[in-house]
Amino acid sequence: MDAELFYILVGSVVVAAISRWRGWPAPLVVTVAALAASFLPFVPDLDIDGHVLLNLVLPPLLYSAALDVSFVGFKRSLPQIQRLGIWLVLFTTLAVGLVAWLILPSLTLPGALLLGAIVAPPDAVSAAAIGRKLGLPRRIMNVLSGESLINDATSLTLYRVFALILAGTTVTIPNGVWQFVLAVVIGVAIGLVFGIGLHQLRMRIGDAVVIGTFGLLAPFGAYAIAEHLxxxxxxxxxxxxIYVGYNSPRTDYTTRQQEKPLWSSADLLLESFVFAYIGLQFPRVLNDLGSESVGQILWLSGTVLLVVLVVRPLYVFPANAWANRSDRRRLARVDRGIESGAFDQRRKKSRRWRKYSSEELRTQIVRERMAGLQLTWKDNAVISWAGMRGVVTLATALAAADLATGSSGSLSDTTLGAEASHAIVVVAFIVTVGTLLLQGMTLPLLIRRLGIASDSEQEEDAAALAAVQAKTREAGKEYLAAKRVEWESRHGSIDLSVFDAFAKRMTRVEKDADQAQQVEDAVARPSYEELAALSRGWLQVRREIVLAERDAGNLDEEVMRELLAAMDAEELALDTRGVIRQER
Incomplete structure (x- = not known):
């Protein structure tokens, strides 16, 4: 078993690596390759418990995805994310459950709804990969990424409720709502406790290896404790x-530089294995069916796949239209308030908004609170077709199979029979593979045909970047002026012309990482250590300006991360040069 697992891991990573090298969507290629390999006689039959798969694979994948989420973008897109991550999951669960119950009454209604909860949440891993490759605008990527972070919670809560019903527990609608609210409150609270604790460690411990190790362990701890409570x-x-990622720019640069490749490698390994496992298990799942029920369950699987494909666009477009209508009404009230002067009076009383003019504040409100108005029908077409299923659907389906065998602890007295559990697993596998192939292979074509690109965002980013660089130059001049006065008082009458040249170079060319060495080569005084400290102070001033602009919503988080990566490289060059000097 250990050798078989190792071979599958290596094989899936090799296929994923080739896909990345060729520019192909790795999840789709790995799934297809594993599906083809599963029919070969020498390929091992790998069987992993669904609960184990869920507990070992889901936490690190979710944590890695959350680290890269733009908190500002997440907050702006929260209305769409809630509609997709909560209400669409409920809508899909009900639609699939009713259809499945009508086609296969032996599932029972709770069992059919359990199936609906299993296939409801899309996995945006492959959708996000395709979107980044094709340059989807951030307004779409924020929605897809945010949806994938919360729809799993909705789905797993529904799964827990329907599993309890199958086990004979009486669960009312208020009871179910209370369980969902409790799950949200406890989950978020535990996550914030872990996030604050991990962030404090990152701020106080300078060993990037130790911090990286704690970062690897923390997702499993937060997940297990929250589920236990x-x-x-x-x-x-x-x-x-999200908390750790948002505060990551405040930690030491070595932590960021170690963290990114670490989680990128973990993502590649786990995602490759999961999609390979999906493909490898499909033939075995079909073989587990009795010959008498194969036709009926395959008919059920095809129908559920069709329902899953159709329900999403049927929900996305009307829900977005309704939300846009509400947003336009709110915007009309704002405009009426501006015309009457009442809005201006409220603006002046607000500490947050008083710095804006009325028209600037209107733009800010649209950007922060009415992000749905920015989504076009083309954007919604892409969102409605980016519904590929993945690891959560697979793992919960395998866990549901345990309900019939009694291997899931307190749910051993479930009314879910063996045939029904096999049907749920087959349907989940067909829906997962079907959406990965149908939607995953056609999504790039849809994006190209609709002509959706991030050109306008690139222009906005360039303008925001220019504004931030202008502010950092001004802040840098003030910093260097203060330092010049300090150096004059410390060194007396030494020649500070080199300092002036340094200051001129720093305020003109921000990407020159070799300036301290150039200055030191020109004159022995001030010392290299002082010039290096000056460089680090200048970098810190720039970081503070960039973070302030991010916090104010004037700079997108992705642009901020690119700027910070360049600054981190400059600081690394300074530290490396210092080490070389000490070794000489």
Whole structure:
């Protein structure tokens, strides 16, 4: 078993690496390759418990995704994310459950709804990969990424409720709502506790290896403790990841530089294995069916796949239209308030908004609170077709199979029979593979045909970047002027012309990482250590300006991360040069 697992891991990573090298969507290629390999006689039959798969794979994948989420973008897109991550999951669960119950009454209504909860949440791993490759605008990527972070929590909470019903527990609608609220509150609270604790460690411990190790362990701890206390482990990991990711720019640069390749490698390994496992298990799942019920279950699987494909666009377009209508009404009230002067009076009383003019504030409100108005029908077409299923659907389906065998602890007295559990697993596998192939292979074509690109965002980013660089130059001049006075008082009458040249170079060319060495080569005084400290102070001033602009919503988080990466490289060059000098 250990050797077989190792071979599958290596094989899936090799296929994923080739896909990345060729520019192909790795999840789709790995799934297809594994599906083809599963029919070969020498390929091992790998069987992993669904609960184990869910507990070992989901926390690190969620945490890694949450680290890269733009908190500002997440907050702006929260209305769409809530509609997709909560209400669309409920809508899909009900639609699939009713259809499945009508086609296969032996599932029972709770069992059919359990199936609906299993296939409801899309996995945006492949959708996000395709979107980044094709340059989807951030307004779409924020929605897809945010949806994938919270829809799993909704789905797993529904799964827990329907599993309890199958086990004979009486669960009312208020009871179910209370369980969901409790899961959200406990999950978010545990996640924030872990996030704050991990952030404090990152601020106080200078060893990037130790911090990276704690970062690897923390998602499993947050997930397990939240689930043990009746909360949502998914939301615990997501809350922790968003908090740590948002505050990551305040930690030491070595932590950031070690963290990114670490999680990129973990993502590649786990995602490759999961999608390979999906493909490898499909033939075995079909073989587990009895010959008498194969036709009926395949008919059920095809129908559920069709329902899953159709329900999403049927929900996305009307829900977005309704939300836009509400946003336009709110915007009309703002405009009437501006015309009457009442809005201006409220603006002046607000500490947050008084710095804006009325028209600037209107633009800010649209950007922060009415992000739905920015989505066009083309954007919604892409969102409605980016519904590929993945690891959560697979793992919960395998866990549901345990309900019939009694291997899931307290749910051993379930009314879910063996045939029904096999049907759920087959349907989940067909829906997962079908959406990965149908939607995953056609999504790039849809994006190209609709002509959706991020050109306008690139222009906005360039303008925001220019504004930030202008502010950093001004702040740098003030910093250097203060330092010049300090150096004059410390060194007396030494020649500070080199300092002036340094200051001129620093305020003119921000990407020159070799300036301290150039200055030191020109004159022995001031010392190299002082010039290096001056460089680090200048970098810190720039970081503070960039973070302030991010916090104010004037700079997108992705642009901020690119700027910080360049600054981190400059600081690394300074430290490396200092080490070389000490060794000489």
């Amino acid at each position: 009746g909360g949502s482990g998914v939301l615990a990991v997501v809350a922790m990841g």
